[in-house]
Amino acid sequence: MANTPLKQRGIAREGGYLLEIVKGMGVTFSHLWKNIRQPENRRTVAYPEIRNPFPPRFRSVHRLTRHADGAPRCTACMCCATGCPAGCIHIVAAEYPDRPIEKYPARFDIDMLKCVECGLCVESCPCDAIRMDTGMVPMPAFTREDFIYTKERLLSHEPQVAPNGYRPRRGDL
Ligand code: SF4
Ligand code: SF4
Incomplete structure (x- = not known):
């Protein structure tokens, strides 16, 4: 009881x-x-087959932009390399034979193993020649050399386009 x-x-x-x-x-x-x-x-997607785009302000892998004729906009002024806190941008400047007013980067490498994704290179560029709007993240690789993103690779990157057609602008960073 x-x-x-x-x-x-x-x-x-x-x-x-x-x-x-x-x-x-x-x-x-x-x-x-x-x-x-x-x-x-649905808030979840069947990753990796379906991937949500990154928000416009997300700092993704870099790309080098081009002039209308395809030439890189970069004038090898070294502002980005000087401002980079990680010291991971390596530029070798060269001169155009037919364009004496500006230089171009014969080499433009970014060591993605050192990059801290701070975006200061984009901020410091006076020519809008480098952006971080590709919507990509650095992919895993087997060797250190694979993490050196060369000029050719950076020039081949395209900007991310959102499903509604919106392309991030420079001020979005
Ligand atoms: S994002 Fe920052 S650390 Fe990376 S390359 Fe640009 S300035 Fe350097
Ligand atoms: S990317 Fe911009 S800041 Fe860097 S060297 Fe080229 S022009 Fe200068």
Whole structure:
């Protein structure tokens, strides 16, 4: 008899747990039903087949921009290399034979193993020649050399285009 109140309390506590479990399952199944009925509202995607675009202000892998004739906009002024806190930009300047007013980078390497993705190179460039709007992240590689992003590689990168057609602008960084 002395144990009865304790026993009753135990049953009541178990009943409470059951109620909470039922409530939780109700939330789960309501989301499941919503996702089945409206798949476009799902917050998860089947990665890596489907990838959500990065937000416009996300600092992704660099790219070097070009003039309309395809020549790099970079004038090898070294502002980015000077401002880079990680010292990971290596530029070798050269002169155009037919364009005496500006130089171009014969070499432009970024060591992605050292880069801290700070974006100061983009900020310091007076020519809008380097951007971090590709929507890519540095991919894993087997050798250190594979993490040296060369001028050719940086020039081949394209900007990320959002599903609504929006392209990040320079001021978005
Ligand atoms: S993002 Fe920062 S660390 Fe990386 S290359 Fe640019 S300035 Fe250097
Ligand atoms: S990317 Fe811009 S800041 Fe860097 S060397 Fe070229 S022009 Fe100068």
